[in-house]
Amino acid sequence: MREFADIMRLIIFTDLDGTLLDHSTYSYQKALRSLSLIKKDGIPLIICTSKTAAEIEALNRKIKNRDPFASENGGALFIPKGYFGFEFEYHKETPKYKIIEIGKHxxxxxxxxxxxxxxxxxxxxxxxxxxxxxxxxxxxxxxxxxxxxxxxxxxxxxxxxxxxxxxxxxxxxxxxxxxxxxxxxxxxxxxxxGNNDKGIAVRILTAMYKKEFETVTVVGIGDSINDIPMLEEVDIPVLVMRPNRRYDPRIKLNGLLRSGGIGPDGWNRAVLKILKKSSA
Ligand SMILES: [Mg+2]
CATH class of the missing domain: 3.30.980.20 (Putative mannosyl-3-phosphoglycerate phosphatase; domain 2)
Structure with missing residues (x-):
């Protein structure tokens, strides 16, 4: 079973393109500092993106992340076998994952x-x-x-x-x-x-973390329209700037934290701020 942080029960859902990854270069270099801190603190990092499972696995290998993820706009949830200490229903499995299918084939x-x-x-x-x-x-x-x-x-x-x-x-x-x-x-x-979106994936997975921990504080970080359902489901919704240094004007939510930076730079700033607050 994965070992989790004792003190903080933060979990972070994140979009990739234009958020953790730079819109043009796909680099996460500017978020390295906060990435290493959340790893050190044992905070789950759940990728929730329109990208495919194959793309997410390639990135997770690079950043040594072994937490569950949601592919293709919440089309499916991939949960590493043995990750949670309880049984749950799923539709498919691979040697590594139990897969909950939400979307259409x-x-x-x-x-x-x-x-x-x-x-x-x-x-x-x-x-x-x-x-x-x-x-x-x-x-x-x-x-x-x-x-x-x-x-x-x-x-x-x-x-x-x-x-x-x-x-x-x-x-x-x-x-x-x-x-x-x-x-x-x-x-x-x-x-x-199909009728999947990132929010449904966040809801299912958050319920599983709550079953494991009782209480969790859920962070969601995104940049685009397809992130709205995810941001609506979380306790701390975070928006990063688009490459033109503007926030997508169509995204309006109560309590929305504006990160103050573009893509991975904004990601880094927001996560550092949240970590500081939650350890204070
Ligand atoms: Mg995006």
Missing amino acids: HSLLMDAIKEIRESTRISIKGVSEMSIKELMEKTGLDRRGALLAKKRDYSEPFILPDRNHNNEMKRVKKEILERGLNLTEGGRFYHLM
């Missing part, structure tokens, strides 16, 4: 993308339909990163052909909702998915 989402493209004649394009080269150009990911980003199980990020696409987007959205599916918006893409 990827093949169904790809069928919807094709149908919507045909019925609207709007040439939306999913990342699974892009070549590695095109995905690298659109995201700035390296070749390996782009390969991992294509390993999708529960969501499909997509783009519209034109920059000015409000009307097209309205029609696409209508078709998505009519199919009982949902969409959200990250830093770069729209994301087609």
Whole structure:
């Protein structure tokens, strides 16, 4: 079983792109100080992102993080075997994880993308339909990163052909909702998915930590619209600045802590502030 901090019962949910990772370079360098402190204090760091499980595992290996995570906008929760001291229901398992599936399977989402493209004649394009080269150009990911980003199980990020696409987007959205599916918006893409969101994943996992500890103080850190459901579920919601040094104006929440920095720099500042307060 994982050993947890005795004194502090903080748990941190975090978005990756534009939050812990720099929007353009995907570096977490500026958050290293706070990352090492939360490791030292035994505070769980739960990645909750639109990225795939393969992408999250690659990052977790680098930062030596072995806590549960939520992939693809809350599409599924991956809980390391033996992590909690109690049994729980799950849908799938791998040698390393028990997996709670929340979202819809990827093949169904790809069928919807094709149908919507045909019925609207709007040439939306999913990342699974892009070549590695095109995905690298659109995201700035390296070749390996782009390969991992294509390993999708529960969501499909997509783009519209034109920059000015409000009307097209309205029609696409209508078709998505009519199919009982949902969409959200990250830093770069729209994301087609089932009725999952980051908030549902946060709720399920927080309940598990509470079962283990009785009380926990939950922090959530994000930068975009798709983080709102996560930020709404936590005790301390934190917003980091976008690369233009502004906060996304559409994110308004009671008690929202504005980090005072862009992406990982803001992440670092906010976590240091929270750690200082909770140990005072
Ligand atoms: Mg983000």
